[in-house]
Amino acid sequence: MTESHEAATRILNDYQDRLERAEREGPLRFAEAFKNGPTGVGVHEIDNKMRVVRVSPEELRLLGYDEKAVVGRPIWEVIVMQEAAKRAIEQKLKGEKELRPFVRSFRRADGTAIALMLVDRLLRDPKGAIVGIRTAMTEVSA
Secondary structure, three states: OOHHHHHHHHHHHHHHHHHHHHHHHOHHHHHHHHHOOOOOEEEEEEEOOOEEEEEOHHHHHHHOOOHHHHOOOEHHHHEOOHHHHHHHHHHHHOOOOOOOOEEEEEEOOOOOEEEEEEEEEEEEOOOOOEEEEEEEEEEOOO
16 A cells, blocks of 8 residues: 555544444434544445445535435445446455455546545444445545
8 A cells, every 4th residue: 555545544444433433422423423524535334235325425525426316326336347346345245355445436426437545344233243334435546
């Protein structure tokens, strides 16, 4: 990883940690932290069917979509290499793939590609079963 990738990874991990702390403090605290992340850092959550269930205003700004265009849709629809992304997400949801920071190109609403550093965290139900993934992202040079 380059220095900028390391810095981006630090920022994304810090934000993921902040979201996890806020989640433990209750739904209102979490909603506030989710909506008001660092400038340039987007975040979304997908369910175990790969559908977006929640997306931050900053991610919508980065990608140029409105919430209606993203929520309820499969996340891979806004990723450039859809089949590879779909396979990787399936493996993560099954607990078969280690979660590490990575760069992936997303498709903006205007059709252009944007390279983003991503840091995933698994979402689990009270029994520990994987029910989704929370992804934090920020732009990096490809």
